[in-house]
Amino acid sequence: MVDLVDMAEDFRALQLQEQINARPQFHAVSNFECDECGDVIPEQRRKLGGVTLCVTCQGVLEAKQKHHRGYR
Template identity: 50%
Template sequence: MASGWVNDDAVNEQINSTIEDAVARARGELPHGESLHECEECGEPIPEARRKAIPGVRLCIACQQNKDSKNKTHAGYNRRGSKDSQLR
């Protein structure tokens, strides 16, 4: 298969870098530290079961759902993609 200026593994490298970026972004959003007793957004109490299940939790369930719905719209643009894939 003619591939122009890219090596044979370019598609796999692009897929792998997209996955690595997504994993790094997800790991960066994981809570860390000591869990709060009250939500840092709205001040509502965070249930003990949630604090035990997610160490370092900082948001109540409603605020976390709101944050997750806003973050869902990530474009997924691969900065490492070839010029041809960026033109599509």
């Protein structure tokens, strides 16, 4: 017999899966090496699609963009 807690957990899992499936999917080919520093890009990151920078270089780029947005 299924109780309410099990039903709620199943419902929440379904909601999470729908959110994951609703994310934009990128189909561009990812680089194996970072364009900026030449380090290897991990497979899990390459699976995102269209990745050209390693995590470190991507973080630096985003920090620079965030910093420069305030100046116009």
